[in-house]
Amino acid sequence: MTAQLLLVQALNGLQLGILLFLVAAGLTLVFGVMDFINLAHGVQYMLGAYLGAAFAAATGSFWWGLALALPAALAAGLVLEVLVFRHLYARDHLSQVLATFGVILFLNEGVKVVWGAAPLQVPIPPLLDGGIEISPGLQYPIYRVAVLGAGLATAALLWWLVERTRAGMLVRAGATNAPMVAALGVDITRLFTLVFAFGAMLAGFAGVLAGPIFSVEPGMGDHVLILAFVVIVIGGIGSIRGAFLAALLVGLIDTLGKSLMPNLMRLFLDPSSARQAGAALASMLVYVAMAAILAFRPAGLFPVRTG
Amino acid sequence: MREAWAPLAVLAAFAAAPLIGYSGAYETTLMARAMILGMAAVALAFLVGGAGLVSLGHAACLGVGAYAVAILDAHGVTEAAVVLPAAIGAAALFALATGAVAIRTSGVHFIMITLAFGQMAFFTASSLAAYGGDDGYTLYGRTEVAGTRLLEDRLAFHYLCLAALTLTWASCAMLLASRFGRVLRAARENAQRVEAVGLAPYPFRLIAYAIAGAVGGLAGFLLANATEFVSPATLSWQRSGELLFMVILGGAGRLWGGILGALVFVMLETWLAQQTPHWKLVFGPMLVLAVLFLRGGLAGLVARRG
Numbered sequence: 001m002t003a004q005l006l007l008v009q010a011l012n013g014l015q016l017g018i019l020l021f022l023v024a025a026g027l028t029l030v031f032g033v034m035d036f037i038n039l040a041h042g043v044q045y046m047l048g049a050y051l052g053a054a055f056a057a058a059t060g061s062f063w064w065g066l067a068l069a070l071p072a073a074l075a076a077g078l079v080l081e082v083l084v085f086r087h088l089y090a091r092d093h094l095s096q097v098l099a100t101f102g103v104i105l106f107l108n109e110g111v112k113v114v115w116g117a118a119p120l121q122v123p124i125p126p127l128l129d130g131g132i133e134i135s136p137g138l139q140y141p142i143y144r145v146a147v148l149g150a151g152l153a154t155a156a157l158l159w160w161l162v163e164r165t166r167a168g169m170l171v172r173a174g175a176t177n178a179p180m181v182a183a184l185g186v187d188i189t190r191l192f193t194l195v196f197a198f199g200a201m202l203a204g205f206a207g208v209l210a211g212p213i214f215s216v217e218p219g220m221g222d223h224v225l226i227l228a229f230v231v232i233v234i235g236g237i238g239s240i241r242g243a244f245l246a247a248l249l250v251g252l253i254d255t256l257g258k259s260l261m262p263n264l265m266r267l268f269l270d271p272s273s274a275r276q277a278g279a280a281l282a283s284m285l286v287y288v289a290m291a292a293i294l295a296f297r298p299a300g301l302f303p304v305r306t307g
Numbered sequence: 308m309r310e311a312w313a314p315l316a317v318l319a320a321f322a323a324a325p326l327i328g329y330s331g332a333y334e335t336t337l338m339a340r341a342m343i344l345g346m347a348a349v350a351l352a353f354l355v356g357g358a359g360l361v362s363l364g365h366a367a368c369l370g371v372g373a374y375a376v377a378i379l380d381a382h383g384v385t386e387a388a389v390v391l392p393a394a395i396g397a398a399a400l401f402a403l404a405t406g407a408v409a410i411r412t413s414g415v416h417f418i419m420i421t422l423a424f425g426q427m428a429f430f431t432a433s434s435l436a437a438y439g440g441d442d443g444y445t446l447y448g449r450t451e452v453a454g455t456r457l458l459e460d461r462l463a464f465h466y467l468c469l470a471a472l473t474l475t476w477a478s479c480a481m482l483l484a485s486r487f488g489r490v491l492r493a494a495r496e497n498a499q500r501v502e503a504v505g506l507a508p509y510p511f512r513l514i515a516y517a518i519a520g521a522v523g524g525l526a527g528f529l530l531a532n533a534t535e536f537v538s539p540a541t542l543s544w545q546r547s548g549e550l551l552f553m554v555i556l557g558g559a560g561r562l563w564g565g566i567l568g569a570l571v572f573v574m575l576e577t578w579l580a581q582q583t584p585h586w587k588l589v590f591g592p593m594l595v596l597a598v599l600f601l602r603g604g605l606a607g608l609v610a611r612r613g
Contacts, residue, residue, distance in 0.1 A: 037415055084595055091598075093415055094361045098555055099598040101548040106591030113585050226426055226544065229419045237415065276436050283430035287423045291408045294420060298412050
């Protein structure tokens with residue numbers, strides 16, 4: 001374990017954190033504004049990855065794939081909202097969990113029918129192929145740096161949208177007290193639909209970006225979904241700022257834990273059981289962190305609703 | 308009070324099935340699966356409908372019970388007198404430890420934190436390389452009862468599952484009707500008022516959570532014996548979702564809805580899987596429709612007719 005390896009892992013962790021943030025941002029907004037728990041948000045990330053892969057393969061260009069996948073992900077989000085989710089806003093959380101679970105089953109199987117069960121490979125666009133030297137003798141893939149940059153830019157854009165525009169003001173107001181916003185004459189249903197579709201597109205964007213790094217396969221959204229839930233619970237539901245910080249935290253904990261834990265365990269155990277115990281501990285680390293934070297701050301780090 | 312007969316009718320149907328010709332390996336395997344999942348679903352209905360605790364990590368308790376069987380099996384311990392208490396105890400302890408943190412939260416946070424604990428158990432199970440890791444672990448044989456291979460007998464196992472299911476349902480129903488259950492139900496409706504009359508809901512909820520966990524452990528013990536195989540899939544979060552679906556399908560307000568929901572779920576899943584390998588393509592939308600239109604669940608339908 002050298003300082004260089006640590007640097008690479010930290011960068012990987014940040015980049016996972018950024019992807020998580022893109023997924024969690026939509027989730028936390030939908031959750032904060034509509035009090036709607038959407039398990040199907042993870043499959044929207046998966047759908048984005050598949051759409052990106054399919055369009056990229058059809059057009060032969062990653063960029064066209066990205067350009068076409070974003071509106072397609074947005075449209076998919078709209079269709080789902082109108083068909084299913086809209087009817088669930090007034091229902092209890094249990095109904096929401098189950099109905100969106102049904103959507104997960106359908107879409108996970110659906111992509112299997114359309115694209116097959118085998119993972120798809122998405123080539124890295126030639127423009128971003130290769131590596132850059134981040135310290136003497138250490139190459140880091142340009143694509144991953146680009147993902148980091150794109151994610152940060154999106155986060156900045158999102159911050160501007162939420163904090164500085166009228167639509168963003170309504171979203172923040174909705175997260176604090178939705179009935180009051182409706183009473184002041186805002187068409188809350190339209191706001192809900194917009195927020196929802198936008199969140200779906202952000203998740204889809206994360207999916208397209210993740211395509212060349214992770215394999216595109218059915219069920220790829222489930223793991224991300226659960227990590228995104230951890231992120232918004234740690235960050236405080238409805239808080240974009242909380243989601244951003246918590247996403248980076250979770251990304252770092254997960255990635256660094258997976259590379260450091262087995263080595264750390266080797267101090268106490270023999271190599272084979274150290275690998276086993278280390279892997280187990282590393283996968284649990286994120287959840288332990290969440291439990292610890294919730295034990296002290298049950299509403300997360302940056303709670304939006306007071307009382 | 309015709310509704311009171313409905314759960315007894317379902318249990319009686321399970322009891323009669325092997326006597327009227329449904330005693331083949333295929334039928335009894337299916338029924339055992341339905342009864343075992345029904346047991347877990349009843350415990351979950353006790354939590355959801357009784358205490359208002361929507362857990363999305365109930366499969367983890369099942370898994371802890373099942374893995375207790377597997378781990379003891381790997382070390383040559385197959386005596387039920389040891390294995391059964393170990394499975395139930397481990398699951399109850401797991402529920403007690405995770406519940407102690409989870410019950411401090413409420414609403415959506417509770418759903419997510421139980422989901423997170425479930426995932427924690429899932430990853431732990433996948434990393435147990437000595438017990439099969441991701442691939443799972445095949446038992447050397449079913450658990451022995453006082454040195455005999457009683458559980459290998461198809462009918463004995465069938466009636467054991469039925470007895471466990473009946474016991475689970477009856478004790479959960481009695482618990483809910485007792486003073487303990489009254490506090491749980493009152494806290495579900497309005498926790499503040501319960502506190503105002505001088506009772507803290509927390510210990511009541513925690514005990515309810517641990518009891519549901521113990522029942523999950525019992526179901527896990529039976530499940531491991533039914534399939535003679537344990538894998539991390541037993542405690543995947545999808546399984547927790549399926550258990551919640553059984554509760555809702557049956558009717559969350561009624562304990563026996565869990566039994567009905569599990570039975571219909573298992574039959575539906577088996578039938579659909581025979582029609583097409585992509586059965587989830589049909590099953591997913593059915594789930595959505597059931598949530599949207601079948602309020603009160605199947606048990607609610609029965610009750611309205613009755």
